[in-house]
Amino acid sequence: MVSAFVALDGVSHAYGARGGSGGTLAVDGLTISVNVGEFCAVVGPSGCGKSTLMKLATGLQFPFKGTVRIAGQVISQPVKIAGMAFQAPTLLPWRTTLDNLLLPLEIVEPHRSEIRRRKADYVARAEQLLTSVGLQGQGSKFPWELSGGMQQRTSLCRALIHEPQLLMLDEPFAALDAFTREELWCVIRDLHAARKITVILVTHDLREAVFLADRVFVMSARPGRVLVERPIELPRPRDLDVTFTPGFQDIVSELRSHIVRARQ
Amino acid sequence: MNSNDLFVRLAPWIYTVVMFLLWEAAVWLFNIPPFFLPPPTAIARAFVDFWGPIYRHSLYTLSTTMIGFGMAVGFGLLLGLLVGWSRSIYAGLYPLMIGFNAIPKVAVVPILVLWFGIGFVPAVLTAFLISFFPIVVNVATGLATIEPELEDVLKALGASKLDIMRKVGIPRTLPYFFGSLKVAITLAFVGSVISESIASNYGIGTLMLQAQAQFQVPLIFAGLIALAFEGIVMYWAMAVLEARMTGWAQRSGFAQA
Ligand SMILES: Nc1ncnc2c1ncn2[C@@H]1O[C@H](COP(=O)(O)OP(=O)(O)OP(=O)(O)O)[C@@H](O)[C@H]1O
Ligand SMILES: [Mg+2]
Numbered sequence: 306m307v308s309a310f311v312a313l314d315g316v317s318h319a320y321g322a323r324g325g326s327g328g329t330l331a332v333d334g335l336t337i338s339v340n341v342g343e344f345c346a347v348v349g350p351s352g353c354g355k356s357t358l359m360k361l362a363t364g365l366q367f368p369f370k371g372t373v374r375i376a377g378q379v380i381s382q383p384v385k386i387a388g389m390a391f392q393a394p395t396l397l398p399w400r401t402t403l404d405n406l407l408l409p410l411e412i413v414e415p416h417r418s419e420i421r422r423r424k425a426d427y428v429a430r431a432e433q434l435l436t437s438v439g440l441q442g443q444g445s446k447f448p449w450e451l452s453g454g455m456q457q458r459t460s461l462c463r464a465l466i467h468e469p470q471l472l473m474l475d476e477p478f479a480a481l482d483a484f485t486r487e488e489l490w491c492v493i494r495d496l497h498a499a500r501k502i503t504v505i506l507v508t509h510d511l512r513e514a515v516f517l518a519d520r521v522f523v524m525s526a527r528p529g530r531v532l533v534e535r536p537i538e539l540p541r542p543r544d545l546d547v548t549f550t551p552g553f554q555d556i557v558s559e560l561r562s563h564i565v566r567a568r569q
Numbered sequence: 570m571n572s573n574d575l576f577v578r579l580a581p582w583i584y585t586v587v588m589f590l591l592w593e594a595a596v597w598l599f600n601i602p603p604f605f606l607p608p609p610t611a612i613a614r615a616f617v618d619f620w621g622p623i624y625r626h627s628l629y630t631l632s633t634t635m636i637g638f639g640m641a642v643g644f645g646l647l648l649g650l651l652v653g654w655s656r657s658i659y660a661g662l663y664p665l666m667i668g669f670n671a672i673p674k675v676a677v678v679p680i681l682v683l684w685f686g687i688g689f690v691p692a693v694l695t696a697f698l699i700s701f702f703p704i705v706v707n708v709a710t711g712l713a714t715i716e717p718e719l720e721d722v723l724k725a726l727g728a729s730k731l732d733i734m735r736k737v738g739i740p741r742t743l744p745y746f747f748g749s750l751k752v753a754i755t756l757a758f759v760g761s762v763i764s765e766s767i768a769s770n771y772g773i774g775t776l777m778l779q780a781q782a783q784f785q786v787p788l789i790f791a792g793l794i795a796l797a798f799e800g801i802v803m804y805w806a807m808a809v810l811e812a813r814m815t816g817w818a819q820r821s822g823f824a825q826a
Binding site for chain 2: 360363364365383384385386387388389390391393395397398399408409411412413414447449463464467473
């Protein structure tokens with residue numbers, strides 16, 4: 306059996322109802338399994354429970370039914386290994402870009418106890434990461450001195466600085482222009498290839514999902530569950546040009562028709 | 570610096586001078602008796618004649634106010650952090666605090682006098698009691714408005730509640746905290762002067778009460794202006810402190826237009 310890294314099994318979750326099914330269901334009978342090093346994308350109608358899926362998979366919310374396992378362990382508290390990035394960059398305005406990047410290292414062990422001693426190492430690591438997303442030399446600026454796209458890159462770097470095993474991205478590129486977005490697709494693609502991290506990406510952009518993912522999950526309208534699981538067999542490394550090929554576009558339109566049906 | 574900037578800088582002085590000029594003119598024009606509303610020149614005269622007492626009483630009021638305010642800052646910050654820390658503490662304490670805040674502090678002074686005698690302590694305590702509430706509310710608000718997504722990012726890294734408080738909660742609360750100091754300091758003056766004019770032998774409140782008994786109306790107004798001056802200076806000091814400590818939070822161009 307392939308080792309599932311993140312596994313949700315028959316998971317149902319309702320907000321507002323303490324440990325019961327009293328509230329409105331956000332997801333119901335959601336089963337999903339993501340392998341180590343795999344890149345999965347989740348698409349679906351708005352409000353279908355995609356963000357909820359992210360919270361369940363990281364132990365920020367607990368289901369009233371079903372189990373969530375990470376690396377085989379049923380989780381009972383927030384995971385300590387995940388990097389997360391959202392549609393809003395959520396950087397701390399009182400910290401410089403560089404200090405924003407160092408934040409996870411001030412929290413995650415073993416870095417936490419070493420950050421004083423190895424500060425220079427960590428700063429070098431942060432600067433290297435900034436360079437990899439095209440932000441070299443911007444570390445001393447405050448987030449509000451950066452453009453939206455630059456802030457979003459910083460937010461991505463913050464999600465990666467502690468070299469997490471699991472990267473959760475919730476519509477991280479939704480607020481960006483098309484060119485910046487495609488540029489960041491490539492950044493994420495390369496990071497995933499270089500580090501073999503497991504990535505779960507929530508997106509509304511089907512081209513994004515197909516370009517980046519090994520597998521795409523299509524969710525139903527609320528309460529969300531997986532309707533279709535679509536492996537993307539396009540060979541890697543993928544170049545942006547692949548998005549213009551008929552094969553690629555076929556997959557996109559296939560997914561689109563699934564979502565149209567899910568919305569009804 | 571262009572002429573517009575210069576005008577903005579001079580504006581407070583110009584407005585103040587114009588206000589006093591209008592006041593003076595109104596008194597002469599409408600023939601207002603000086604024991605009803607003395608003209609600024611008469612008040613200036615009172616400042617010269619009574620400079621010694623005004624100075625001493627002002628300093629006294631400033632000290633009671635600042636001690637009470639200092640206590641309010643310490644206590645308000647602590648209570649605000651506590652209230653912002655836990656929902657149950659919030660739920661339990663909030664109604665109590667609102668109720669307490671609704672009590673007119675004038676009504677509390679006699680009790681304080683009963684406990685501590687007249688003079689210094691009731692003035693300090695009244696200043697404290699009247700000024701801690703806005704600090705508590707602001708600090709608690711700062712903590713309550715942490716972006717849930719940021720909290721999620723940190724929790725998924727294994728951050729404890731204390732971590733989130735230290736890394737995000739407290740820094741993001743600072744603008745609220747320093748903002749509340751400006752409100753609190755002016756309230757603290759209100760508190761100490763109330764107490765002084767009810768039960769004290771010292772302070773601007775007492776000075777004004779005595780001046781009133783002797784029908785020295787310009788001196789009453791001199792006391793008011795001394796108070797206003799202290800209030801402005803301390804408010805300004807808090808505003809400078811705020812700008813120093815939380816420059817990152819004040820980047821909107823809204824008020825600069
Ligand atoms: N904190 C919350 N409290 C109560 N209900 C919530 C909360 N968060 C989400 N919900 C509800 O759960 C359902 C799923 O929400 P979720 O945020 O997971 O959707 P989503 O798929 O991420 O939507 P979108 O694509 O618009 O981001 C929605 O109906 C929403 O109203
Ligand atoms: Mg969402």
